Amino acid sequence: xxxxxxxxCRLCRRENxxxxxxxxRCYSDxxxxxxxxxxxxxxxQRRTKSSDYxxxxxxxxxxxxxxxxxxxxxxxxxxxxxxxxxxxxxxLLIFLERRMDNMVFRFGFASxxxxxxxxxxxxHFIVNGKKVNIPSYLMxxxxxxxxxEKSRKVGRIIESLESMAxxxxxxxxxxxxxxxxxxxxxxxxxxxxxxxxxxxLIVELYSK
Numbered sequence: 001x002x003x004x005x006x007x008x009c010r011l012c013r014r015e016n017x018x019x020x021x022x023x024x025r026c027y028s029d030x031x032x033x034x035x036x037x038x039x040x041x042x043x044x045q046r047r048t049k050s051s052d053y054x055x056x057x058x059x060x061x062x063x064x065x066x067x068x069x070x071x072x073x074x075x076x077x078x079x080x081x082x083x084x085x086x087x088x089x090x091x092l093l094i095f096l097e098r099r100m101d102n103m104v105f106r107f108g109f110a111s112x113x114x115x116x117x118x119x120x121x122x123x124h125f126i127v128n129g130k131k132v133n134i135p136s137y138l139m140x141x142x143x144x145x146x147x148x149e150k151s152r153k154v155g156r157i158i159e160s161l162e163s164m165a166x167x168x169x170x171x172x173x174x175x176x177x178x179x180x181x182x183x184x185x186x187x188x189x190x191x192x193x194x195x196x197x198x199x200x201l202i203v204e205l206y207s208k
Contacts, residue, residue, distance in 0.1 A: 056205035059198055066195060067096045068113050073136070078206055089199030090190045097188055100127070101135035103145055107175055107182035108164030109157050124151040139184050146181035 050058070064074050081091035096102065101110075101117040104125065110116035117135040119125070125132065127145050139145065147157060161177060169175055170192055174183045 053205070056201045059201040060205055063096070063197055063199070063202065066113075066197075067099065067102060068117060069096070075206070078202070087190075089203050092202065093190070093193055093197065093199055094187055095138070097193065098138040098140070099135065100125075100132060100137040100139060100145070103139050103173075103182070103184070106170055106173060107145060108161050108167065108169065108177075109147060109180070109182075111156075111160045111163065115156065115160075119154075119157065124148055124154060124157065141184050141186050143184045144181060145184075146179070152180055 060074075064071070069077075077095045078088075078092055081095055082088050084091045097106075101113055101120050104110045104116035104120060105113045109125070110119055120135045120137075121133055123131060123133045124147060125145060126148055127137070127139065127143055129144075131148070147154075151157065157180070161180070170188060172184070172186045172188045172192060174185050176182070
């Protein structure tokens with residue numbers, strides 16, 4: 001499957017916002033978006049004027065990059081969100097937040113969603129007592145995610161938990177740091193998702 005393998009700081013610069021794709025580096029003065037706060041490429045410092053379509057497209061690309069999802073899967077989430085009751089944009093973000101790789105990041109077991117995806121693939125976690133190694137697995141309220149016994153000495157997981165204080169734990173999650181175990185208390189409300197996302201622009205783009 002095609003996946004971006006280039007410098008991820010370029011993605012933050014392209015969207016002109018921190019996407020926190022490199023974990024702790026994004027919180028330091030080494031952050032590429034802060035050091036060069038303009039789009040990458042030869043013409044990055046030119047002034048440009050975006051159309052309505054361009055603004056909507058950039059918003060969609062930004063959300064895809066935050067969660068590390070390709071177009072086909074992202075579109076599938078949108079179609080599921082559209083079929084549910086409620087606000088389509090809110091439903092879409094909740095689907096993305098329920099992904100297991102995102103939950104691993106939210107609980108602090110990984111320093112970024114990309115690292116969380118890799119750890120899930122490498123069989124470091126169990127959900128409700130069963131091994132799950134599918135990053136797109138959707139978790140629900142009441143589910144318990146924990147680090148496998150054999151993986152509790154993995155350096156990346158320990159380091160990420162130690163530095164988790166700067167990110168904070170969302171109110172809709174509960175974490176037992178000592179037991180390396182987290183529980184999903186409820187689905188997040190829209191106001192609890194603090195990333196600078198205008199999901200209505202994505203709904204408008206796909207509704208054309």
